[in-house]
Amino acid sequence: MVQDIADALRGTDIPVLVKNPLNPDIELWYGAINRLLKAGVKEVGAIHRGFSVWGTHMYRNQPIWRIPAELRERMPGITIVCDPSHIAGKSSLVPLVAERALEHGVGGLMVEVHPDPPSAMSDASQQLTPAAFASMMKELDLDRKGCCKDAPELIDDLSSEMDMVDELLVHAIASRMELSRKIDSMGHAGSSKPSAAEKSATGERLANLATGDGLRPGFISRLFGEITRESGKLKYSVNTGFKNRI
The missing domain is CATH 3.20.20.70 (Aldolase class I)
Structure with missing residues (x-):
C-alpha cells in the first residue's frame, strides 16, 4: 500500500x-x-x-x-x-x-x-x-532544542523503557513455554520431535542473531538452555499432575 x-x-x-x-x-x-x-x-x-x-x-x-x-x-x-x-x-x-x-x-x-x-x-x-x-x-518551552535534558529525566525515560522491555520479555517467555507445551502434547499424539540437526540449526540461528545484536552467543545459549530446562520441568509437572488425577 x-x-x-x-x-x-x-x-x-x-x-x-x-x-x-x-x-x-x-x-x-x-x-x-x-x-x-x-x-x-x-x-x-x-x-x-x-x-x-x-x-x-x-x-x-x-x-x-x-x-x-x-x-x-x-x-x-x-x-x-x-x-x-x-x-x-x-x-x-x-x-x-x-x-x-x-x-x-x-x-x-x-x-x-x-x-x-x-x-x-x-x-x-x-x-x-x-x-x-x-x-x-x-x-511549554517552545524554544527548547532538545539538547539540555537533565540526567535524572533521561534516566527516568530509559528506566521506563527498560521496565516495558522486561514485561515484554516475561510475556515472551510465557508464550514460548505454552508453545513448547502444545508441541509436547502433539508429540504424545504421534508427531515427530525436532532432530539433532534441527536443534543444531536453531542454535546456530540464535547465535547469529546474538552476534548481530552485539550479544555474546554463549550467553544466549545458556539463557535458552535454562528456558528449555524450565519448560521441561513444567511439562513434567503437568504430565505428573494429569497422571495423578487418573
Whole structure:
C-alpha cells in the first residue's frame, strides 16, 4: 500500500507526513519514508504517535523515544512531529507528553482540541478544550532544542523503557513455554520431535542473531538452555499432575 501511495504521489510537491507503524519497528517507518523519497516526493516528514506494546502502561501508546531519535540519526534533515494526544490517551497526560517530546527535540506538536471533548465523535478522552490547550502552550518551552535534558529525566525515560522491555520479555517467555507445551502434547499424539540437526540449526540461528545484536552467543545459549530446562520441568509437572488425577 505504501508503494501505491508513493507511485500516486510521484514527482509531486505535496508535503507528506508518515505516521509511525503500530509495532515498534524502526525499519518499517524508515522504509515507508524512503519509498516516498525515492518516488520523488520532495517534502516528507514523520509523525510520532507512539507504539502499541503488550501490557498495561501509563500511556495508551508507548513513546519509546529512542525510535524517533534513531530515525533522526538516519535522516538528519527530517522533521518529526509528535502527536501527544494519541500517545497519552488521556487529556490530563497530554501536557506531560508534549513536554517530553520537546525535550527530545521534535519539530512540532499535533494536538487534538475540541470545544466540548465529551461530545467528540472519537477519542474524547484525549482531547483538550481550547482553554486547556492555551494553558499548555503557555507552560511549554517552545524554544527548547532538545539538547539540555537533565540526567535524572533521561534516566527516568530509559528506566521506563527498560521496565516495558522486561514485561515484554516475561510475556515472551510465557508464550514460548505454552508453545513448547502444545508441541509436547502433539508429540504424545504421534508427531515427530525436532532432530539433532534441527536443534543444531536453531542454535546456530540464535547465535547469529546474538552476534548481530552485539550479544555474546554463549550467553544466549545458556539463557535458552535454562528456558528449555524450565519448560521441561513444567511439562513434567503437568504430565505428573494429569497422571495423578487418573
